[in-house]
Amino acid sequence: MKKLAYFPGCAMKDQARPDEAGTLHALAALGYEVAEIPRWNCCGTVHSLAKDDLMRHVGPVRNLIRVQGMGEKRVLTLCAMCYGTLKRSAQFVREEERLARINAFLDTEEDFRGGIEVVHLLTLLRDEVGYEKLASRVKRTLNGLKVATYYGCVLLRPREFAVDDPDRPEVMERVVEALGGAPVPFPERMECCGAYLTVGRSDIVTDRVGRILRSARGSGADLVVTTCPLCQFNLAERRPPVAPTLPVLYLGQVLGWAFGADEPANLFPLGGAR
Amino acid sequence: MNEVTVFIMGKGYHVPEGLTIMKAMEYAGYRLGRGCGCRGGYCGACATVYRLRGDYRLYADLACQTPVQDGMYIAQIPFTPAERPPYQLADLQPRGETLLSLFPELARCVACNTCTKACPQKLEVMDAVQAALRGDIPQVAELTFDCVSCGLCTMRCPAEISHHHVWQLARRLNGAYLTPRALHVQKRVQEVAAGVFKADLDALLSLGKDALVAAYKAREIES
Amino acid sequence: MASELNLSRDHLEAPFSRRVEELSGENPYACYQCGKCSAGCPFADHMDALPNQVLRLVQLGDEAALRLSAPWVCASCLACAVRCPKGVDIAKTMEALRLLSLRRGITPAPVVPDRPYPQIALVGAYRKLTP
Numbered sequence: 001m002k003k004l005a006y007f008p009g010c011a012m013k014d015q016a017r018p019d020e021a022g023t024l025h026a027l028a029a030l031g032y033e034v035a036e037i038p039r040w041n042c043c044g045t046v047h048s049l050a051k052d053d054l055m056r057h058v059g060p061v062r063n064l065i066r067v068q069g070m071g072e073k074r075v076l077t078l079c080a081m082c083y084g085t086l087k088r089s090a091q092f093v094r095e096e097e098r099l100a101r102i103n104a105f106l107d108t109e110e111d112f113r114g115g116i117e118v119v120h121l122l123t124l125l126r127d128e129v130g131y132e133k134l135a136s137r138v139k140r141t142l143n144g145l146k147v148a149t150y151y152g153c154v155l156l157r158p159r160e161f162a163v164d165d166p167d168r169p170e171v172m173e174r175v176v177e178a179l180g181g182a183p184v185p186f187p188e189r190m191e192c193c194g195a196y197l198t199v200g201r202s203d204i205v206t207d208r209v210g211r212i213l214r215s216a217r218g219s220g221a222d223l224v225v226t227t228c229p230l231c232q233f234n235l236a237e238r239r240p241p242v243a244p245t246l247p248v249l250y251l252g253q254v255l256g257w258a259f260g261a262d263e264p265a266n267l268f269p270l271g272g273a274r
Numbered sequence: 275m276n277e278v279t280v281f282i283m284g285k286g287y288h289v290p291e292g293l294t295i296m297k298a299m300e301y302a303g304y305r306l307g308r309g310c311g312c313r314g315g316y317c318g319a320c321a322t323v324y325r326l327r328g329d330y331r332l333y334a335d336l337a338c339q340t341p342v343q344d345g346m347y348i349a350q351i352p353f354t355p356a357e358r359p360p361y362q363l364a365d366l367q368p369r370g371e372t373l374l375s376l377f378p379e380l381a382r383c384v385a386c387n388t389c390t391k392a393c394p395q396k397l398e399v400m401d402a403v404q405a406a407l408r409g410d411i412p413q414v415a416e417l418t419f420d421c422v423s424c425g426l427c428t429m430r431c432p433a434e435i436s437h438h439h440v441w442q443l444a445r446r447l448n449g450a451y452l453t454p455r456a457l458h459v460q461k462r463v464q465e466v467a468a469g470v471f472k473a474d475l476d477a478l479l480s481l482g483k484d485a486l487v488a489a490y491k492a493r494e495i496e497s
Numbered sequence: 498m499a500s501e502l503n504l505s506r507d508h509l510e511a512p513f514s515r516r517v518e519e520l521s522g523e524n525p526y527a528c529y530q531c532g533k534c535s536a537g538c539p540f541a542d543h544m545d546a547l548p549n550q551v552l553r554l555v556q557l558g559d560e561a562a563l564r565l566s567a568p569w570v571c572a573s574c575l576a577c578a579v580r581c582p583k584g585v586d587i588a589k590t591m592e593a594l595r596l597l598s599l600r601r602g603i604t605p606a607p608v609v610p611d612r613p614y615p616q617i618a619l620v621g622a623y624r625k626l627t628p
Contacts, residue, residue, distance in 0.1 A: 010408040010616035014370055041385040041404040045620040049573060049592035051522045056624075059385030081617055108387060157575035158586075166579050191539045192574030196621025199614055200606055204543045204570065211539075230617045371613045378610045381619035382627065407616055 001033040004124075005072040007063055008036060009043055009082040011229035016079065019229070022256020023078050023121060029137060029259045030129055037066040037075065043085040045230075046196065054101060060089035061102050064116045065109050074117035076124060078252055080228035084154040087118040087161045120155070121227065121252070122163050122171045125178075134178040139260035141180030147254070148184045148221035148246070149173050150212065152231045153192040166190075172251070176225070179258040188215035193234040202238055210240040217244035224248045278344040295322055295337040295348055309352030315339045318422030321351045321394075321429075334392040334426040354425025356436035361443070368451035370409015377440045380407045382433035389427035389437065395420045399427045399437065406440050414441060415448035511558020521593035525555045527583045534577035534587050544570050548577055548587050555590060568594040569605040569626065599628040 004027070012020040027034055040063050048056040063086060067075045077083040093099040093114050103111045125134055149172040156166040164171040169190070173183035193212060194205030212235065216224050224246050226232050235248040276291040280298055287302040296310060311319030320337035327345035337350060359376050366372050374380055380403060389399035398417055405413040418441035427437045465471065481489065518525060528549070535547035544567040546554070554562040562568075571591040578586040598604070608622050 010620075013408045013410070015615045039401060041400065042381075042383060042407055042616070042620060044384065044624065045617050046573065046624050048624075049586075049589040050520050050596055052520065055384055055386065059383075062385055062387075079617075081621075106387075108391065153572075153574035153576070157579055159579055190576075192572055192576065194540075195572045195574070196618055196625060197570070197572050198618050199608055199610060199622035200626065201543075201570070204540065207543070208539060229615060230621065233615050233618060374616065374619065375610070375613050378608075378614075378619055379623070381616060382623045407620075409616075 002031055003072070004032045004034050005067045005070050005075045006034045006036050007040055007043070007067075007075050007077050007082060007086060009040075009077065009079045011079055011081075015233065016229040016250060016252075018256075019078060019227075019250030019252035021252075022250070022254070022259075022261050023252035024256075025261035026252070026255040026259040029139075030134070034076070035070065035072075037063065037070060040066060043079075043082040045081050045085065047085050047088045054098070054105070057089040057092050057098075057102060058105060060086045061093060061112055062106065062109065064090060064093075065106070065112050067116050068113060069110065073115065074119055076119055076121065078121050078227065080120070080152060080154040080226075081230060083118065083120040083163075084161065090114075090116055090118050091161070120163050122155070122175065125175055126171050131174050131178045134175065135180075138179055138258045140258050142176070142182075142254070142258060143180055145181045146184050146220050146222045147176045147181040148186050148216035148219065148224040149176060149189055150216070150224050150226045150231060150235070150248075151190050152226065152228050153190075153195070154228065156190055172225070172227075175251070176254075179254065181254075184216065184219045184221040186216045186219035186221060188212045193231045194238075195230055195234075198230075198234050198238060205234050205238045206240050209234055209238045210243045213239065213243045213246055217246055221246060225251045225254055227251045278342055278346075280342050280344075280346045280348060282348050284347075289342060291342070293342055295324070295335075295340050295342055295346075296320055298342045299337070299348075299350075309337070309350045313338045316422060318424035319352070321354070321424040321426045322348060323351060323426070324348045331391075332430075334430065335394045336422075336424060339394065351426065351429055354429045356425060356428050356439055358436065358439040363446050363450055366447065368411055368447045370411065372447065373406045373409060373411065373414070373440060373444060376443065377406070377436065379433060379435050380440065383407060383435065384433060386432060388430045388432065389435075392426045392430040394424060394426065395422060397421060402441065403435060403437070406444060411444050411447050412452055414444035415452075418445065513560050513562075514555055514558045516597065517555050517562075517590060517593045520596060521586075521589040523586050523589045523593075525552055525585070525590065527585050528552050528556065528581075528587075529583060531582060533580050533582060537576050537580050538571075539574065539576060540570050540572060548591070551594070552585070552587055552590055555594075562594055563598050563601075563603065565594075566605070567591070568598070573625070595625065602628070604628060 024034055041059055044056055044059045093102055099114055151169055156162045156169055159166050173185055176183040188211055194208040198205045232248055277288045278291050279286055279288055282299055282302055289298040289301050309320050311317035315336055315338060322337040323332055323334050325332055325347045361376060383403045387400045393399050402414050402417040421438055421441050423438040530549055532549045535541050535549045538548050541547055546565050546567045551562055551567050568591045573588050575588050578588050605626055608626050
C-alpha cells in the first residue's frame with residue numbers, strides 16, 4: 001500500500017460525498033492508503049488574481065503545513081477548486097520572500113518549509129497509476145457508455161497549473177476510456193459554467209448550463225462527468241426548463257462504480273450500461 | 275505595596291500589583307455598570323483588549339481573570355453587536371446546511387486564525403468556524419462548549435462572522451437532535467406525570483415550617 | 498458621429514490606469530485591441546461592455562470602467578487569459594477593477610443567499626463580490 005495525504009475540502013464532506021466514497025474505494029483497490037490531513041480548513045475556492053493577495057494564501061498554506069506535519073511530500077485533491085487554490089499557493093511560496101511573509105503572519109504555526117506537491121486525482125491516475133493499469137483493474141466496464149467529459153475552467157486554467165494541455169486536454173477522456181466508456185469530447189467541455197455567479201446571477205448560470213448540456217447532448221452523450229462540485233451543483237440545479245435531461249455525475253462516482261463500489265441509486269445510467 | 279502603571283482608555287494610573295484589570299479599573303475610580311458581571315470568568319461580560327509596551331500583538335482577555343502588568347494599555351469592549359437571525363429550533367433540521375443557511379457569512383472565513391488568538395477561553399475558534407462551514411454540528415458543539423459569548427472573536431474577525439450565535443445554534447441543534455436521549459430522564463418525567471410521586475409531594479407540602487426544616491436537616495446526602 | 502481621440506501621455510499617466518496596472522500586475526498598454534478575449538468570453542453576452550472595451554477604458558484612464566457591470570459578470574474562468582496573443586491576463590484586470598470598487602465601498606448587489614447553497618458557491622461569491 002502506498003500512503004497518500006488527502007485534502008478533502010468542504011464539498012467532499014457534504015454535497016460531494018458520493019464523489020469521495022467512489023474515489024476512495026477505487027484508490028484502495030489501486031493500492032493507495034489514503035490519509036486525510038488533520039485539522040484542514042477551507043481552501044478558499046477561488047484564488048485572488050490581484051498582486052496583493054497574501055491573505056488569500058493563508059488558508060491554503062495552513063493546509064500545506066498540515067501535510068508537512070504528516071511527514072508527507074504531496075497531497076491529493078479531488079475537487080477542481082481545491083486543486084486550483086492549493087496548487088497556486090504551493091507555487092506562490094516557492095519565492096523566499098513570500099514564504100517569509102506568510103510564515104511571519106502565521107506566527108502560531110510551525111514554519112512552512114515549502115516543497116509540497118499538490119496533485120489532482122486525474123494527474124495521479126495518468127502519471128502514477130497509468131491508463132493501462134487502471135484499465136486492467138476495472139471490475140465493471142462502462143461498456144461503451146457515451147460519457148461527456150466536462151473540464152470547466154479550473155482544471156485547465158491558468159496554463160501553468162493545468163492538469164493537461166489547456167487547448168487540447170485528453171486526460172479525462174483517457175480515464176473514461178480506461179473504464180470502458182466512450183468519451184465524448186464535446187465543444188463546451190472547457191467552457192465555464194458560471195461558477196459562484198450562481199448565488200446572485202442564476203440567470204447567467206442557467207444560460208451557460210443550457211449551452212453546456214445542449215452541447216453534450218448534441219455530441220451524443222448519455223452522461224456528463226465532472227470533478228468540480230460547483231460545476232456539478234450548477235449543472236444539476238441551474239438547468240433551463242428545456243435543457244436535455246442528461247445525468248451529471250462526479251468522476252469519482254463513475255470510478256468507484258467501475259471498481260465495484262456499492263451502487264447508489266443515482267447511478268442509473270451506469271447500471272444500464274452493464 | 276508594589277505599584278504598576280497601566281493606561282486605561284489612554285490615561286495613566288498607578289495601581290497595586292496583582293490586581294485584575296477589573297479591580298484595577300475600580301481602584302482607578304471607574305464604576306462598572308456594563309462590562310462587568312459574574313467576576314468569576316463565566317459570564318463573558320468583561321471583554322477587554324490590551325497591548326503591552328514593546329509588543330505588536332493586541333491581546334484579548336476577560337478583565338476579571340487577567341492580572342495587570344506594568345505598561346498595559348487597556349480598553350474594555352463591553353458589548354459586540356452581532357446579528358442573530360430569528361429561528362425556531364423545532365423547525366430546523368440538524369443538517370450541515372442549517373448553520374450555513376442562517377449564517378452564510380461563515381463562508382467568508384479566510385482562515386486567518388485571528389479569532390483563535392482573541393479567545394480568552396483558549397478555544398480553537400477557527401477550527402470551529404471551519405467545522406461550521408462544512409456542516410459538522412457535533413464538532414462545533416464540542417469545540418465551543420466553553421464559549422462565554424464575550425464577543426472578542428467576533429469583534430476581531432475580518433470576515434464579520436457572529437461566532438457566538440453560530441455556536442449557540444450548533445449546541446442547541448446538537449443537544450436537541452444529535453446527542454443520545456437521556457432515557458432515565460424521560461422515564462422519570464413520565465413517572466411524575468403519572469403521579470407516582472404525588473403522595474410524597476403532598477406530604478411534604480403539608481408539613482409546617484419547623485417540620486420541613488427538620489426534614490431538610492435530616493435528609494440523606496450522597497457522599 | 499465620430500468623436501475625437503486625444504492621444505497624449507496624459508492618458509498614459511492617469512493614476513487610475515497606473516493603479517489598475519499595479520493591482521493586476523498586467524500592462525494594459527500591451528493590448529492592441531484584437532478582441533480575441535471578447536470573442537472567446539462565455540459571459541460576453543451578459544456584459545454591458547466587452548472585455549476588450551473594458552481594457553480600452555483602463556488604457557484611457559477612464560474610471561467609467563468602475564461603473565460597468567462587466568467586471569461583476571466576469572467569473573474569472575480565464576478563457577481570455579489563455580487566448581490573448583499579447584499575453585495580457587485580462588481576468589486580472591477585471592479582478593483589479595472589482596477590488597478597486599470594493600475598496601472604495603462600491604459593491605454590486607449584496608450577496609444574499611436566496612436558498613441553501615453549497616459552501617463552494619458561497620465562499621466563491623463572498624470572496625469575489627464582497628469587501
